[in-house]
Amino acid sequence: MKQVATRFLAGALAACTLLGSGCAASYTPIMPERIVQSQPVAGQGALGMAYQFDALQARGRNKKYAKKERKQGYHVVALRVTNNTPTEINFSRDAALYYGDRPIVPVAGEIAGRDMKQGVAIYLLYLLLNFNVGGTTTTNPYTGQMTTTGGTFLPTGPFIAGGNILGASLANKNFREDLSRLDLTNRNIRPGETVYGVVCLRETSVAPLRLELRTVASTSPAPAQQPSPTGMPLPPATSPVRN
Secondary structure, eight states, X not given: OHHHHHHHHHHHHXXXXXXXXOSOOOOOOOOHHHHSTTSOOSOBSSEEEEEESOTTTTSGGGHHHHHHHHHTTOEEEEEEEEEOSSXXXXXXXXXXXXXXXXXXXXXXXXXXXXXXXXXXXXXXXXGGOOEEESOXXXXXXXXXXXXXXXXXXXXXXXXXXXXXXXXHHHHHHHHHHHHHHHBXXXXXEOTTOEEEEEEEEOOSSOOOEEEXXXXXXXXXXXXXXXXXXXXXXXXXXXXXXXX
């Protein structure tokens, strides 16, 4: 009787846990060119940009990853960026992304993909969901212990667990690769080119975004020094003054 109760409790616990987590979810590519196609351009200067928050939620089959996005404090933003300058620019080196009134550094897609992956080990609980079909159950009148003889044992748990583990692992791999492929943090943009991608922001709130070119320090040479009226060269500007 004790063994039967233990098996029942283990199965109930596994069922309740798995009902909360559900089966492994697949991953649908984000495709930012479709998400931001109708969004207004934020700025028409050197860099034109259109964006859309909640890029994962825009793809209906990514509900589990969108849930992880909120839980981990991320925002996956789809972007369209146009380089209106006559020179090639690098998104991180030459441009500054502002989140409201402050600059922000996006998280690399590979790192964000690991942070927002769906759980895999949870599906090992399916190993407990096996079935025994048929058989005869007898109860010992003295001890109350129940014994089942005969019947066919169906080891369904390993197959269900294995399928979900493989499915979740493949979906996580596709998710990381998609975020890495679309990551704009180190993207070079040619003059006049329009690119589509995503940035992963570690922010819990939503604020307006804008993209600006970084200020480039002047590299022009300093003017040559003129000789003094006495014909002696003037001391350097950084020379200390002696009393």
